[in-house]
Amino acid sequence: MSNNLTNSFPQISQLKPSLFIVPSIYFIIMLFVSMTNRLIGDYGVETDFYVAYVTQAKELLKGNLVIDQYRGPVYQFFLAITGIFFKYDYYSAGKFLNVLCASISLFFISKIINSIFNRDGALFVVLFVAVNQIFWRYTYETRLICFFCYFILPAVFSFKQ
Secondary structure, three states: OHHHHHHHOOOHHHHOOOOOHHHHHHHHHHHHHHHHOOOOOOOOOOHHHHHHHHHHHHHHHOOOOOOOOOOOOHHHHHHHHHHHHOOOOHHHHHHHHHHHHHHHHHHHHHHHHHHHOOHHHHHHHHHHHHOOHHHHHHHHOOOOHHHHHHHHHHHHHHHHO
């Protein structure tokens, strides 16, 4: 009888959870948290965001490409385009970019782990990363770490294949 009972509960791998469910839920929750709480100039706000990235994004929209000594124009380009959709509120645009890039990074983490191990391992690792305080904090703040992950993890996934 106990054998029938254990066989009646499906295993996680039998449910075949899609690899984009956790990143999608993470996106919705973190977008709400990020957009309702505004830490302007508080701990964790990257000073380069205000001093360089926003200024260069504004200049980019005016038609001036400003490239300083240590930064390329890629983030500023994305920030400028996203800033248009946020009515030139670059802080909200930066937060949106972080949440979007973090969610896409979670998706590629799940794809990488799924290709190495299996779907159960991918689900476990993505859940672990999603609730990790450091990853959560970097998603919430206006930093470039999630943006870099957005480019690095697809490259790692393409090498894995």
